[in-house]
Amino acid sequence: MEGLNWTRVSQFHLLGIAAHPFLQPVIFVLFLLVYVFTLVGNLSTVSAVISDEKLHTPMYFFLGNLSLLDVFFSSVTVPKMLAGLVGEEKLISFVGCFTQLYFFHFLGSTEALLLSSMSYDRYVAICKPLRYHVLMGKLACAQLTLTCWLVGFLYSLAETVLISLQPFCKKNMVTHFYCDIKPLLKLSCKDTHLYERLAAFIFALVGVSSFLLILTSYIFIGFHLLSIKSRQERRKAFSTCTAHLTVVFLYLGTAMFTFLGPTTENSLEMDRLSAIMVTVFTPALNPLIYTLRNKDVKKALRNLYFRASVT
Template sequence: MEERNLTSVTEVILLPVTSIAYFRVVLFIVFLFLYLFTLLGNLCIMAVVITDRRLHTPMYFFLGNLSFFDIVYSSTTVPKMMVGLAKKVSKIFLKSCIVQIFFFHFFGCTEALLLTAMSYDRYVAICNPLRYNIIMAKNVCFQLISTCWMVSFGYSLTHTILISKLPFCGLNKVSHFFCDIKPLLQLACADTSLNEILVVFITGFIAVSTFCLIFLSYSLIGTHLLKIRSSTERRKAFSTCTSHLIVVLLYYGPLTTRFLRPATNDSLEQDRQTAVLYTIITPVLNPIIYALRNQEVKMSLRFRMLKRKFGRG
């Protein structure tokens, strides 16, 4: 076994998405555009949901929160990744690296739990519409959001505390473009088996359990829709779920496979590739999906554009 230099690591070097200079420039421009679009698109949805009283319903309350988490989730990693593209390497203090891990997992876990709450909201709206306003009252919505925050805080804090207690020495290059648990554990000069087990079991439990709850909600929705004789009513009811369902598939696809793989060199390289999907692509697609497929959001956006146009005229 190769001996490590026991010099304590205080600063970490993050590697860029690619080492080819031309592609770094191209990716920097593309990612900058996508990141700005993420901010603008999600801010627009948040503004519409907050200012339009017709959208003051549980569904859009959750949608506004989802847009907020898309902004902070991508902002946790994308700016540092773009610094790496601009400078070829990006340095970050070890303590700041651990803080980034905390917020990355905190916002990521909260978004997963929020998508689960949104699936429950769709289940109640379709399968129990007469009691929808009672079941999904304002206090219930706030309790669901608060639960998402508290569970995510505990989950992220557990990983952060355990990582902060590890000694780091030797090479200080992280095989990733942002700080994450698996790549950082490669720098530890102590037994990391507990950390690796917790990543698999705790993260796996949250990912699998939330996905199963979402699957259960849509199974019940599907069973209920089959009982509806009118195909028009069936399509109308299911259309309220399609946006959420697409977002769920985009979110869980790369994320689940990423955390349930063992931390080998090949898997870490694959993690770098899939990380681009859920840190950049998914937050960009969410406002597009909801804006294009949701009639009420489109009507509200059109109304505001017309109001501004004629207001100026």
């Protein structure tokens, strides 16, 4: 009978970035510059991969998809967060909140799965170089990428439906700068321990599975590198993996720390800090990580900007 007193929430109030009013303009300018760099850097990478025939290989095909995902992923949360830093109202509608939740997890899980596909690509390139063009042909790459997007779509749909069925009747303050599972469950009228476990289990199917696939690929790569007698050849082979490993630790490590941890007041505060890293800074760092030591991408970008300046 308690349910008769429930009042359905029609909109949520986002907490935003908790900071001193004096610091909010500074944070706004900093995050805006990072967001613009994210868009320019990742879209430039996508354009370079498309325009340069030398980059029409599996590794760069996956890199182009990763850059495109970073553009969308960052755009799901950062513009709303920036608006909250300069405006007093931080409201978001019920539909808008769950749309944001859906696309955040859709794009985030797809990126995690894509990173596992990229680790498989590195495994084949290093451990089975003679069969690389057979195992990683255009059709195989397209199928792997399509599978990543499809699984991400289904995973996010399951998470969003699970959370949207909750009755929200408490305060509508979401203790985050975007709509996410843990802070939304805190607003439910029902006991959410089961739903938290289900949400963590569904995430584990994607996030932890992706991490285990990546770990397995690099275990095989490690054993293969140990069998190579030449130190120079080992260093050359491993150098093709450093950018991918860096992104994996930055992205998947932070994501698993955020979504698999318990829901407490302290954990929600840590989640906000982790989310800033994942949604603001990691998408901006990816173009730097993949281009600073990659001569082919840097050359393609120079040619791209040269053609753009000439026209």
